[in-house]
Amino acid sequence: MKLADVGVGKKVKVQKNSAHDYLKERFLALGLTRGAEVEVLRKGPKNNLTVYRIRGAMIALRNEESSFIEVT
Amino acid sequence: MGLTAQSVRLESLKDIYEIEKGHGQHVVALVGNPNTGKSTVFNYLTGLKQHTGNWPGKTVTSARGEYKYKGREYILVDLPGSYSLFTASKDEEVTRDFLCYGNYDAVVVVADATCLERNLNLLLQVSRLTKKAILCINLIDEAKKRNITIDRQGLENELKIPVVLTAARSGLGMDELKKAIESVSLKQGESEDLKNLSYLECGPEIREKITEQNYIYANELKKKYVKEDAGKLNRDKKIDDIITSQKYGIPIMLALLGLIFWLTVQGANLPSRVLGNFLFGLQYKLDALFKAMGVNDFIRSLLVDGAYRSLAWVVSVMLPPMAIFFPLFTLFEDLGYLPRVAFNLDHLFKKAGAHGKMCLTMCMGFGCNAAGVIGCRIIDSPRERLIAVITNNLVPCNGRFPLIIVLSAAFFAYTGTFIDSIIPALFITLMVIIGVFATLSVSYLLSGTILKGIPSTFTLELPPYRAPQLGRIIYSSIIDRTVFVLSRAAVVAAPAGAITWLLANIYVGDFSILIHAANLLEPLGRIIGLDGFILMAFIAGFPANETVIPVLLMAYMTTGRLTDFESIDSLRQILVSNGWTRLTAINAMLFSLLHWPCSTSLWTIKKETGSLKWTLAAFIIPTGIAFLVCFITAGLYRLVSG
Numbered sequence: 001m002k003l004a005d006v007g008v009g010k011k012v013k014v015q016k017n018s019a020h021d022y023l024k025e026r027f028l029a030l031g032l033t034r035g036a037e038v039e040v041l042r043k044g045p046k047n048n049l050t051v052y053r054i055r056g057a058m059i060a061l062r063n064e065e066s067s068f069i070e071v072t
Numbered sequence: 073m074g075l076t077a078q079s080v081r082l083e084s085l086k087d088i089y090e091i092e093k094g095h096g097q098h099v100v101a102l103v104g105n106p107n108t109g110k111s112t113v114f115n116y117l118t119g120l121k122q123h124t125g126n127w128p129g130k131t132v133t134s135a136r137g138e139y140k141y142k143g144r145e146y147i148l149v150d151l152p153g154s155y156s157l158f159t160a161s162k163d164e165e166v167t168r169d170f171l172c173y174g175n176y177d178a179v180v181v182v183a184d185a186t187c188l189e190r191n192l193n194l195l196l197q198v199s200r201l202t203k204k205a206i207l208c209i210n211l212i213d214e215a216k217k218r219n220i221t222i223d224r225q226g227l228e229n230e231l232k233i234p235v236v237l238t239a240a241r242s243g244l245g246m247d248e249l250k251k252a253i254e255s256v257s258l259k260q261g262e263s264e265d266l267k268n269l270s271y272l273e274c275g276p277e278i279r280e281k282i283t284e285q286n287y288i289y290a291n292e293l294k295k296k297y298v299k300e301d302a303g304k305l306n307r308d309k310k311i312d313d314i315i316t317s318q319k320y321g322i323p324i325m326l327a328l329l330g331l332i333f334w335l336t337v338q339g340a341n342l343p344s345r346v347l348g349n350f351l352f353g354l355q356y357k358l359d360a361l362f363k364a365m366g367v368n369d370f371i372r373s374l375l376v377d378g379a380y381r382s383l384a385w386v387v388s389v390m391l392p393p394m395a396i397f398f399p400l401f402t403l404f405e406d407l408g409y410l411p412r413v414a415f416n417l418d419h420l421f422k423k424a425g426a427h428g429k430m431c432l433t434m435c436m437g438f439g440c441n442a443a444g445v446i447g448c449r450i451i452d453s454p455r456e457r458l459i460a461v462i463t464n465n466l467v468p469c470n471g472r473f474p475l476i477i478v479l480s481a482a483f484f485a486y487t488g489t490f491i492d493s494i495i496p497a498l499f500i501t502l503m504v505i506i507g508v509f510a511t512l513s514v515s516y517l518l519s520g521t522i523l524k525g526i527p528s529t530f531t532l533e534l535p536p537y538r539a540p541q542l543g544r545i546i547y548s549s550i551i552d553r554t555v556f557v558l559s560r561a562a563v564v565a566a567p568a569g570a571i572t573w574l575l576a577n578i579y580v581g582d583f584s585i586l587i588h589a590a591n592l593l594e595p596l597g598r599i600i601g602l603d604g605f606i607l608m609a610f611i612a613g614f615p616a617n618e619t620v621i622p623v624l625l626m627a628y629m630t631t632g633r634l635t636d637f638e639s640i641d642s643l644r645q646i647l648v649s650n651g652w653t654r655l656t657a658i659n660a661m662l663f664s665l666l667h668w669p670c671s672t673s674l675w676t677i678k679k680e681t682g683s684l685k686w687t688l689a690a691f692i693i694p695t696g697i698a699f700l701v702c703f704i705t706a707g708l709y710r711l712v713s714g
Contacts (some may be wrong), residue, residue, distance in 0.1 A: 025158050031193065042402055044321070046419040049415055054190075055187070056188070058312075059534070060532040061414050
C-alpha cells in the first residue's frame with residue numbers, strides 16, 4: 001500500500017522508499033527508512049497536504065510525494 | 073576523483089572555510105537539524121542578537137561570533153540547519169562543505185530534546201566524519217514540560233563523546249557546554265583529526281543502508297535513554313486540529329492578520345502623536361537656534377525644512393507602528409505559527425506552480441524584501457526559487473507599511489468612531505491579500521511561460537509549538553526596530569529631504585526643478601489616477617520607500633501652501649488641498665504595494681540570481697502590474713463616479 005492511501009489515524013510501517021535522487025535523500029534524512037513507524041495525523045486544506053508523525057516530528061507531505069513510500 | 077578536499081577547494085573558497093584564527097583561538101561549528109535552537113545557543117554564547125524564529129530554514133547563511141572562556145578565545149560559526157549531510161539543498165551544502173573542509177576545533181551538534189531520535193541521525197553522521205563532535209541536547213525545558221526525561225550519562229557512555237543538556241533560552245547548561253567545547257578543542261590540538269570524507273562519497277544504495285543503520289541505532293538509543301509521556305505528546309496535535317483544520321485554518325489566519333494590524337494601528341496612534349509633537353516642536357527650536365547662530369538662511373532652511381523635517385516625519389510615523397507590528401509578528405513566529413501558514417496555503421502555491429515555502433519567504437518580506445530575497449535560499453528548486461525572488465517585492469515591507477497605514481487612516485477613517493479604528497486594519501489586510509493574489513498570479517504566469525516546470529517536491533516540518541519569551545521578544549524587537557528605523561531615517565530620509573528641498577528651491581526659468589519634473593510626469597500620473605508629484609515621490613523613493621510620503625509632502629508644501637504636519641488630519645488636508653480624492657489614496661497604496669523593488673532589494677536580487685535578465689524582470693514585472701492595476705482602478709472609479 002502507498003502511504004498516500006493510508007487513512008487518518010492509522011499507524012503503518014515503511015516497507016520501501018522508492019523515491020529518487022533528492023527526494024529520496026530527503027525522505028531518508030527525515031527518517032523514512034525501512035521499518036520506520038509512521039502515523040497519519042491529519043489532512044490539510046483541499047486534501048493537498050497530509051501531516052505525518054515520523055520519528056517524533058510532524059512532517060507534512062503532498063500526495064505526490066507520499067505515493068513514493070510503500071507501507072504495510 | 074570524487075568529493076575530496078582537493079577537488080572542491082578553490083582559492084576563492086578559502087576565506088569561507090578557513091576561518092582566520094590567531095594564536096590560542098579556536099573555531100567551533102554549530103550544526104543541527106533545522107529549528108533546534110542553534111541560533112539561540114549562538115546568541116547566548118556570543119551575546120550577539122541573531123534573529124531567531126520557530127521555523128525550519130531561518131538561518132540560510134552562516135553567522136559568526138566570538139566569545140571568551142577561561143582566557144581562551146573561541147570563534148563560533150552558526151551553520152544553516154541540516155537534516156543530513158547527504159542531502160544537498162543550497163543551505164545544507166554550506167553546512168556539509170564547512171564540516172568537510174573547515175578548520176574547526178570542535179563541532180557542537182545541537183539536537184532538539186523533544187525529537188531526539190531524528191536528531192541523532194545527523195549526530196551519527198557527523199561523528200563518522202570527525203572526532204570533534206559534542207552533542208548538545210537543547211530545549212530541555214520544553215522536554216521537561218512534556219515529561220520527557222533523558223539519561224545524559226547513559227548517552228555519553230554509549231556515544232563516547234561529551235553530551236550536555238541545555239536550555240539556551242534561559243542559559244541552563246551553557247556553562248557545561250562551554251566546558252565541553254574547551255576540552256574537545258584542547259584535546260584536538262594533540263592529534264590531527266583525519267576527516268573521513270570517503271564516507272560522504274558512497275553511492276545511493278550504501279547511503280540508504282547507512283541511514284537505515286543510523287536510524288535503527290538512534291531508535292535503540294531513544295528506547296534506552298529517553299522516557300516519554302504519550303499523553304503530553306498530543307497537545308500540539310490538538311492545537312493543530314483547529315489551527316490547520318480544513319474548515320478554520322484560513323479564516324483563523326486572516327483574522328489573526330487583521331488583529332495584528334488593528335493592534336498596530338490602534339497602538340501606534342498615541343505614540344505617533346506624542347513623537348510628532350515633540351519632534352516638530354524641536355524643529356522650531358532648531359530653527360531659532362540656527363537663526364541665533366547667524367547661519368545663512370539658505371543653509372538653515374536646507375537643514376531644518378529639508379533634512380530635519382523629513383527625518384522627524386519618518387521617525388514619528390514609522391517608528392510606533394513598526395515597534396508594535398514586529399514584536400507581534402515575532403510572537404507568532406516564535407510560537408511556531410508560520411509553518412502552519414505555509415501548510416494552510418500550500419494548495420494555492422502548488423496550483424500557481426510555486427513552492428509552498430514561498431509563504432515563509434513572503435513573511436520575511438514583511439520585514440524587508442532584501443531579507444526575503446536572501447531567505448529564498450530555503451527553496452531547493454532553482455525554478456521555484458527564481459519565482460519566489462521575483463515576486464517577493466509584492467509583499468509590503470517595513471518601508472511601505474506606514475504609507476498604507478497613514479493613507480488609509482487619513483482617507484477612510486477620520487471621524488474617530490470605533491468602526492473607523494477597524495478600517496485601516498482592514499485596508500492593510502486587504503492590501504496584503506491583494507499582494508498575495510498578485511504574487512500567485514505572477515507565479516502562475518511565470519510557471520506557465522518562461523519558467524515552465526512542474527512543482528518540485530515538498531516536505532514541510534511543523535515544529536512543536538513553543539512558549540515564546542514575551543519579555544525578551546518585546547524588548548529585543550522594539551530595540552531592533554528602533555535602531556533600524558532611526559538609522560534609516562538618518563542615513564536615507566534626512567539626505568533625501570535635503571535633496572528634495574534643494575530641487576524644490578533651485579529655479580530654472582519660472583519653476584523649480586521639482587515642479588518641472590512633476591509637470592513632466594503629470595500626464596502619466598493622471599492616467600493611473602495619481603499625479604506627477606506622487607509619481608516623482610515614488611521615483612525618489614527608489615533608494616528607500618520610507619521617503620515617499622515625506623518627499624511628497626515637501627514637494628506639495630514648497631509649492632506655496634505651507635502647512636505644518638501635526639496629525640493625520642492635517643496630512644489629509646494637505647493632500648486634499650492638492651487634489652487628492654479617495655481614488656488617489658487607494659491608488660497610491662496600490663502603487664506602493666505593487667511597484668518596483670527598492671535599490672537594495674534589486675541589488676540583492678542581482679546577487680542572488682547572478683543574472684541581469686532576472687533582475688530586470690524583477691523590476692519590470694511589478695512595475696507593469698502597478699501601472700496596470702492603477703490604470704484599471706482609475707478607470708473603474710471614473711466610470712462609477714461618472
